[in-house]
Amino acid sequence: MRPLTRRFALASLPFALLGSSLALANDVNLPRTMAWTAYGTNSSGYAQAVAIGNMLQSNYGTSVRVLPGDNDVSRMTPLKQGRVDLCACGIASYYGAEGVMMFAHPDWGPQPIRLITTSTASFGLSLAVAGDLEVETPADLRGKRIAYIRGDDALNKGTEAYLAFGGLTWDDVERVDYPGYGRSFDGIIAGNVDASFTTTVTPPAQQLASSPRGISWPVLDPNDADGWERMAAVAPYFQPHRITSGAGGVSADNPVDSASYPYPIVVGNADLDEKVAYGLIRALQDNYDDYKDNAPGAVGYALEYQDLQWVIPFHDAVVGYYEEIGVWTDEMQAHQEQLVERQNLLLTTWEVFVSDAPSEEEAFRNAWMEARATALRDAGFDPIFE
Structure with missing residues (x-):
């Protein structure tokens, strides 16, 4: 890292x-x-x-x-x-x-x-957590109900990265599926789920902050090298970031050590x-x-x-x-x-793969991800996505 x-x-x-x-x-x-x-x-x-x-x-x-x-x-x-x-x-x-x-x-x-x-910018990308749970760090999310947004890989990857920072996986929380991002915040307000991934300035986060449950943002200690290493293994595009704008009173006078990209x-x-x-x-x-x-x-x-x-x-x-x-x-x-070098390897691997790839879409995806991971590992790279 x-x-x-x-x-x-x-x-x-x-x-x-x-x-x-x-x-x-x-x-x-x-x-x-x-x-x-x-x-x-x-x-x-x-x-x-x-x-x-x-x-x-x-x-x-x-x-x-x-x-x-x-x-x-x-x-x-x-x-x-x-x-x-x-x-x-x-x-x-x-x-x-x-x-x-x-x-x-x-x-x-x-x-x-x-x-x-x-x-x-000044905002962060984080898990918005119901403020009545006293969650201070990602590790405190163990056993909590976490939103999974069907069809939104980027949001779910962000959630997975935050869990990894706290030494957790989806197996350590209760996954609650939602058909859309906005619906998950309705679920938090209604008491059916406890957290969902978002930017700190988005309107749904503001709505949660003004609800009876309130809002909190897990703190990511910038000196927790192990936590950042775990997060980078899941989503290496996240960067340590002190957020100075966000729902729930986050400001330059009340910042939160968090992450962004x-x-x-x-x-x-x-x-x-x-x-x-x-x-x-x-x-x-x-x-x-x-x-x-x-x-x-x-x-x-x-x-x-x-x-x-x-x-x-x-x-x-x-x-x-x-x-x-x-x-x-x-x-x-x-x-x-x-x-x-990594990108050129991926492009070359793709050219070889598609010449004899399965035609069915799911089989194609699975075979490509396997071929991709093998090629990257053989060249000394971390596949990251598998």
């Missing part, structure tokens, strides 16, 4: 070095038009994409068309087909890079995705034009003040919030930018090369 202080330590660099990107020899060279996919029009991800688009239009004459998508398929398909340049996606982008969950399907498989940038996660394909990838990351950093206050969560694109050793490989041109401003280290490069 990587150290808990995984995010880039901006404060350790000289001010002159941080400003050096303004004097780079390479000019920003963006196309006249770009197309992105994003979450729905009422989402913070969509609002951020629009704010960035306005900045690009004002400063570089680049028009950005943002296509809203209600689910992972509608956001990822245009990227897969090359009909958009970028996706302001959620954690499904990581599942796509790994070829798991919805991507363990004949129409998908591992995707050659490359990271451009991410936003990490970036949202949105701005990705393109590996073959995205290098000038576009470089131009975008430089424009985002050089003109940060022009958009950071124009959409909820947009402050999260600051250089100090970028995790340069995360779970998706960066686009080569983005690596080049970080090298030029002097923040890219040998350790980061080694991590990047390992991620690229």
Whole structure:
């Protein structure tokens, strides 16, 4: 497991070095038009994409068309087909890079995705627990009734990761199935279940907080190395995060040590034009003040919030930018090369697998996950998903 202080330590660099990107020899060279996919029009991800688009239009004459998508398929398909340049996606982008969950399907498989940038805001992603249970840490969830959302792999994986932090699995709790995310919160309020995974600022969490049961958020001790290692084994995309906004009175004056992962996660394909990838990351950093206050969560694109050793490989041109401003280290490069090697192995394994794969969908998925795990283990990688 990587150290808990995984995010880039901006404060350790000289001010002159941080400003050096303004004097780079390479000019920003963006196309006249770009197309992105994003979450729905009422989402913070969509609002951020629009704010960035306005900045690009004002400063570089680049028009950005943002296509809203209600689910992972509608956001990822245009990227897969090359009909958009970028996706302001959620954690499904990581599942796509790994070829798991919805991507363990004949129409998908591992995707050659490359990271451009991410936003990490003040909220967290956590299990919302009924406040009348006096749950202080994930270990206190033993024997509690935990919501399982049918058809939502990302939420259930988050729950599993929190349980793992506390040394628990689904076998240590009472699983209660729900057909949808909102219904699970109705269940908590009604006293039929005790916890469900969410963001700390979502309306259902606010509703729970104002109900007779109230709300609590399990504390994840940033110094509990064993707990973080267990969590990373289940969902390595989680990062230690002190949340300063959330239901139940969470604020800068009343923070909670918890976990999060970036949202949105701005990705393109590996073959995205290098000038576009470089131009975008430089424009985002050089003109940060022009958009950071124009959409909820947009402050999260600051250089100090970028995790340069995360779970998706960066686009080569983005690596080049970080090298030029002097923040890219040998350790980061080694991590990047390992991620690229892993992804190339998955792509090769998929090509071989689909040439003689079962036709029935469930059999296909099971066989692929087995072939995937075997190939990764043989090459010294942790399959993570099985």
